Amino acid sequence: MRSTSGAVAKAFSLDAFARFSYLWAHAQSLIRLHVYTTRQGSKIFTQAGQAPSSPSTPSKKVFAYSLAVAQDCSHTPQPAGPANDDLQFFKLLWNATTDVFEKMLEEANLDLEVCGWGVNGLTAGYTELQTTSAAEKTKFIVYKGRLKAALNSLPSLSSPHSSPDSGVTPHRRVFMLTKARREVNICSNMLLQQFRSEGWTIVRWYHGIAVAESWVGNLNMRQALVVTEEEVDN
Structure with a gap:
């Protein structure tokens, strides 16, 4: 389990979605074994020891912390050793994650609402760069707010059991739903x-990894449903 070379070799034989899922599963196994941190006063990635919670069920906080440390150390030269091997593996996982995003952008085959909530999740992990202009920051804040508002309006608008006392006619509801979905898309x-x-x-x-995991899982479920329907038809 300590060596990641076998996992890397297998990963490159898989397509983008399967590669991400495989690498993420392996990365979770690594984090179950260790809490990753840095040497004091540096950005040298290191293994701090065994995860404090049960090895089989570390908390989301443990995963988030280890990945945050890996990201912060990813551009700093590291000494050779097991910790650096793991860091390179986490960097490979992130590359696989962005491959998922790129493929989603190219193929646009996600359910609109699933995609929208995923993008909303990405905005929660947004970090400003020093080169980010004031205009870009403002644009981000505006689109983030509009997206969240549109997503929050979808359940009530799309529900077939909306209250007749709401004062919204069926025709008006269809108009508002179409507008909200367009807003989510834009x-x-x-x-x-x-x-x-x-x-x-x-x-x-x-x-990013949490969103990619959700999107890949959603696509896998939809593909499984299509296969099942085809089997029934045949």
């Missing part, structure tokens, strides 16, 4: 393009 795409233009470097790794 804002999601604008935010994704902003993330992409920065090479995804403005997204914290844990947030």
